[in-house]
Amino acid sequence: MDETISLILHGCALARDLDSNIASFASQPRLLLASCERISETFRHASDRLSAPPPPTAAAVAHFEAPHNWPGYIQSIGGGGPVGTESEAERVAGTGSSVGMGVSGEMVGPSVRRPGGSRKRKDGGGKQRERVPAPPLRTGGIEIPPDDGYTWRKYGQKDILGSRFPRSYYRCTHKNYGCDAKKQVQRLDEDPNTYEVTYCDPHTCRTSPTPLFIFPGPATAATSTSIQLGMGSWVSMGLDVGREPIGPSAGSGSQHEREVDCPVAALADVMFNSGSSGSSSMEAILGMKTR
């Protein structure tokens, strides 16, 4: 199974490469073609493996029985155990991480603070740690968070003691709909090519009553893999699970998270999706509005 995941991830990496080089490839159709073929071949292999799979593992089943636990292509390592960073390197935290913006500092008046504004979780309860392969570090320090079919909004970033890389905090974009899901993403100190993703709260959005299990194979790998193609162009490819519900602002379509909107993504989409793109609205899923 891990091999299949590797294949998929490799395909994603290829797609990303293509995306980042698309400009220079544009004038060289042969290169484009070769690149596309490599990508499609990789995904096809993965697809083949998934079509003739070994019996699903217990973990895979568990993933599907817990709606909040489908960061599909990931190898789960946490399982809700205690979240400790026991083996962190003793390096001093890099102080960098604050690039750009250079906003004027003191604009938050101390008296404006709401009491009890932030809360630290006592236990790791409900937390689940995952490790996902991360794209290579890019020049410019652009972090590409792993996607899992959900749309996340970043609300914070912190330098963590003993880690070279900052930890990013995300919450579900549909917080307005009562979805309180959160995740933390951090590049591993000892392995910069791997993200550690900690999921904190379950998604209450996208809890469709209809069964999500469509793929005949083991569920974990292919249900929601995504690739990001450049800044702000997230693509969820996969099955229903990866379909983003349409939020209140979906009409504008001006925001960063967007469904398939580039050729590579479309390719990947075609590879994994049978083509049906049920556009489920958030209201339909949740049957409510909380704003």
Added chain:
DNA sequence: CGTATTTGACCTCG
């Protein structure tokens, strides 16, 4: 113009 991201400050827990 609306929404996401950045980032320093604030809050809570150990």
Added chain:
DNA sequence: CGAGGTCAAATACG
């Protein structure tokens, strides 16, 4: 008291 988690104003972006 320090570290980690969250808030929210300013800013960027489409």
